[in-house]
Amino acid sequence: xxxxxxxxxxxxxxxxxxxxxxxxxxxxxxxxxxxxxxxxxxxxxxxxxxxxxxxxxxxxxxxxxxxxxxxxxxxxxxxxxxxxxxxxxxxxxxxxxxxxxxxxxxxxxx
Amino acid sequence: xxxxxxxxxxxxxxxxxxxxxxxxxxxxxxxxxxxxxxxxxxxxxxxxxxxxxxxxxxxxxxxxxxxxxxxxxxxxxxxxxxxxxxxxxxxxxxxxxxxxxxxxxxxxxxxxxxxxxxxxxxxxxxxxxxxxxxxxxxxxxxxxxxxxxxxxxxxxxxxxxxxxxxxxxxxxxxxxxxxxxxxxxxxxxxxxxxxx
Numbered sequence: 593x594x595x596x597x598x599x600x601x602x603x604x605x606x607x608x609x610x611x612x613x614x615x616x617x618x619x620x621x622x623x624x625x626x627x628x629x630x631x632x633x634x635x636x637x638x639x640x641x642x643x644x645x646x647x648x649x650x651x652x653x654x655x656x657x658x659x660x661x662x663x664x665x666x667x668x669x670x671x672x673x674x675x676x677x678x679x680x681x682x683x684x685x686x687x688x689x690x691x692x693x694x695x696x697x698x699x700x701x702x
Numbered sequence: 703x704x705x706x707x708x709x710x711x712x713x714x715x716x717x718x719x720x721x722x723x724x725x726x727x728x729x730x731x732x733x734x735x736x737x738x739x740x741x742x743x744x745x746x747x748x749x750x751x752x753x754x755x756x757x758x759x760x761x762x763x764x765x766x767x768x769x770x771x772x773x774x775x776x777x778x779x780x781x782x783x784x785x786x787x788x789x790x791x792x793x794x795x796x797x798x799x800x801x802x803x804x805x806x807x808x809x810x811x812x813x814x815x816x817x818x819x820x821x822x823x824x825x826x827x828x829x830x831x832x833x834x835x836x837x838x839x840x841x842x843x844x845x846x847x848x849x850x851x852x853x854x855x856x857x858x859x860x861x862x863x864x865x866x867x868x869x870x871x872x873x874x875x876x877x878x879x880x881x882x883x884x885x886x887x888x889x890x891x892x893x894x895x896x897x898x
Contacts, residue, residue, distance in 0.1 A: 614783055617783070620776075621772065628765065631892075631893055635898070645898060649893075651893070652890050659882055659886050659889065663775050663878075670715070672715050672717060673721070676722075680732050684732055687736045688739065688740045691741075692740070692744065
């Protein structure tokens, strides 16, 4: 039990690591604020729908990745979590793609 | 008998059980919101016409709410970092701020919803409003759930800090993961509904 406890302490971050983490959190926060302003500004240009959708999704993906990688610590997670999320991504794409593929005048079926 | 692997990691997974548990739960939540996003895409692309979000909804208010939720994510992770630094007082401040910001989000949503209802606009009015209320309503329920758990760790649950600080830190981390996910969903919901 005590050796497991030691392992737990070793895997947890030391004070210096936390200081570095906190600097990263503040930087990510600033980036997220900037990207929020960007996404609202871009929406005001009334771009054609496909362009607007692409731009909005790219910005949202960058913001989401920042939250996932740094706030949720995904950038330094274990392989098992990556495996779970990779499987989730596959099923998520299937969940989105399958209904769209059934639409007659969708992009994939003529 | 103690709950196993709350602090010590399992050698086969390299993780504590709670961490795997919360990520598996978040994976299921991805499917839940993913299904609704897929529904939105289908309904919108199949509709003869679709209003631009800004014509139906209050973009400045929602932008403010986006800033509120992102800020609450920062305070949430700072709450966990405070526990890692063994600063319980600072944890309480940051966790309190997280809960408060969640409450602000809910108040704004209350104004948004009530304004719609006062003008005779309900989920049954049209497809845009149906998907808007469903997506934001479900998200709002997740905000309330997350706030409830965070309030527990701020309040009665925090006595675990005295007996097992590492376990308490881990539990706060897992609650934080759920809270960040709720923020992440909003990061996609906001442009989808309000800006496109």
